[in-house]
Amino acid sequence: MAVTRTERSGVSEVMDGATVVPMTGAVGARAAVEELYRAEAAALVGMLWVLVGDRATAEDLAQEAFVRLQRSWHRVTDPERAAAYLRSIAMNLARSRVRHLRVVDRHPAEPPPLGRAADDGLVLRDDQRAVIEAVRSLPERQRQCVVLRFYGGLTEAAIADALGCSRSSVKVHLRRALASLASLLEDRR
């Protein structure tokens, strides 16, 4: 989200084109989060879909991430880093969800838990689906790095920020992930 900050009468504001959004107080927090929602929600849902494999779950996790961001907006000291904070929340939620689903899979029961539908009617070619499945088979950290880098288009520094790790660690995860993907995709040819 391309925004600039201004100071007016001691109140921080975000300017996005003609929109001026107050950044303080409950109303300001709501407006800022809504602005962020319009800018980031679509990409966040897509990234979460790749990670958890279900659109409804991805939408819920994205919404939950925004809800938590709004609840803790008072902790956001730099609004320009709000998107990174949001992605960090979303990645943690996705990790928890994936772990939960693994536990559920060990205790099958009727009806099957929500969020395990195949691909929600997404139309993908076989080779595209193979790529998604290969990404989902990666270790958690590698999977997150790949999604943030190639879906989210984040830099290594931004990924490190979102995942709370070092930039060199991100480099290592990406290198290993690409090597694993090359091998996995070669096997599936």
Place this chain on the structure above:
Amino acid sequence: MTPDSHHDVETRLRDAFGAVRTQVGAPPAPEPRVEERRRGPWLLAAAAVVLVALLVAVGVAQRDDEVVVTASPTIAPAEFDTAAAAACRRLEAGINGVGPRFATVEAYEVARAQAAGPLADAVAAFTALRSPADDPDVRAVTVARLRTAELGLDGAVDAATAGRFDRAAQAWLDVEQAVADAAGALVDRGVLACLALT
């Protein structure tokens, strides 16, 4: 890994993610202004009447069921576990499966409508549980918490209608907490030890 294969993987990743992006990208709903979409008081009154009717029905069912429990505690603990697990899963699916569509009144109303069914099912299922392992006190607490969740859903819509999305978000979190507490009350007593709630 050769540079060529590295490049090939990156290309395939971008291609696959691009296909996903074009199909998954849109946010759930455009944002209407609250002031333009405020519902008439009659609609809220009707919703309140329906809710009261539901709670009365649940209360009657609970009283009836308690008589049955006293008279016929014959269902095995394993069956109880299965029924309780199924009820919990309906709850979890109902709450986790909808989620509040953020920052729109319609979205909270949709979320409430979608959650109302699973919640009502779960309330009925909990009230219908019976076995030697079933504790009426635990069940009463559980049902009370589920009622709190139902009221919280309405509270979320009311707050959103008033333009207080921060309160609506808090109300939704209260709903989730009430559901977690309801499940926790049973887990604490060990009757749902088989259910993996994380």
